[in-house]
Amino acid sequence: MSNLDDIRREYTLGGLHRSELPDDPMVLFEKWMTEVRDSNVLTDPTAMSVATVDASGQPFQRIVLLKRFDQNGFVFFTNLESRKAEQIASNNKVSLLFPWHALERQVAITGIAKPLSNTEVLKYFITRPKESQIAAWVSKQSSKISARQALETKFAEMKAKFSKGEVPLPKFWGGYVVEPASIEFWQGGEYRLHDRFLYTKLDSQQASKWEIARLAP
Incomplete structure (x- = not known):
């Protein structure tokens, strides 16, 4: 010790x-x-x-x-x-x-x-940067995930989905x-x-x- x-x-x-x-x-x-x-x-x-x-x-x-x-x-x-x-x-x-x-x-x-x-x-x-808005959609906070790659893949998917226009507020x-x-x-x-x-x-x-x-x- x-x-x-x-x-x-x-x-x-x-x-x-x-x-x-x-x-x-x-x-x-x-x-x-x-x-x-x-x-x-x-x-x-x-x-x-x-x-x-x-x-x-x-x-x-x-x-x-x-x-x-x-x-x-x-x-x-x-x-x-x-x-x-x-x-x-x-x-x-x-x-x-x-x-x-x-x-x-x-x-x-x-x-x-x-x-x-x-x-x-x-x-x-x-007022948040767009990437931060997208990140709010990506993470199911505090839940267990298999690897960081799962987050990065989901982020890429959501970034493409919201590439045009505003990012809506998640419920x-x-x-x-x-x-x-x-x-x-x-x-x-x-x-x-x-x-x-x-x-x-x-x-x-x-x-x-x-x-x-x-x-x-």
């Missing part, structure tokens, strides 16, 4: 203070997202881990890309026949994690995943908005004395009402 005990570093880029926090966590999230994008230190600053739970209670995570966020929540798109979609259908409580380690930051979110309307999905789908492709119940901001600190602040929504009918608590590192 490999020993990883000696892999460590200090977190020295800055702290997070209660006096700096806005009442609305989405304001701080937008600020942090802007800073991580402007820093150009991460290849995929919108990448987030989405954790779901299956019928037996087994959690599972995967990386997806955040495509939009606003006061309603955090939006991502996926195949509606995928493992994540099946698990959301049976338990729509999910968790998101943004691992912005280059800035010594993390944002952890819990909430409810709700399906987007067909209009919202189509509005995004038509099995959609998206979700995760309405947050809590948002935790983590800023690395020296000697492992990290700064953690947890926003918890007090009233689901009042999006601006949040309780703020500092957590021990």
Whole structure:
């Protein structure tokens, strides 16, 4: 077994203070997202881990890309026949994690995943590159396949089929908005004395009402 005990570093880029926090966590999230994008230190600053739970209670995570966020929540798109979609259908409580380690930051979110309307999905789908639109038709996400060649053959077939005109939206492709119940901001600190602040929504009918608590590192 490999020993990883000696892999460590200090977190020295800055702290997070209660006096700096806005009442609305989405304001701080937008600020942090802007800073991580402007820093150009991460290849995929919108990448987030989405954790779901299956019928037996087994959690599972995967990386997806955040495509939009606003006061309603955090939006991502996926195949509606995928493992994540099946698990959301049976338990729509999910968790998101943004691992912005280059800035010594993390944002952890819990909430409810709700399906987007067909209009919202189509509005995004038509902005994708044509090859990505075609790829949405090709993969039966999470299912077992015999070889990569099966995907490439199917892609070639669909590319020929949709060579002229627009690529239609697959019925099995959609998206979700995760309405947050809590948002935790983590800023690395020296000697492992990290700064953690947890926003918890007090009233689901009042999006601006949040309780703020500092957590021990």
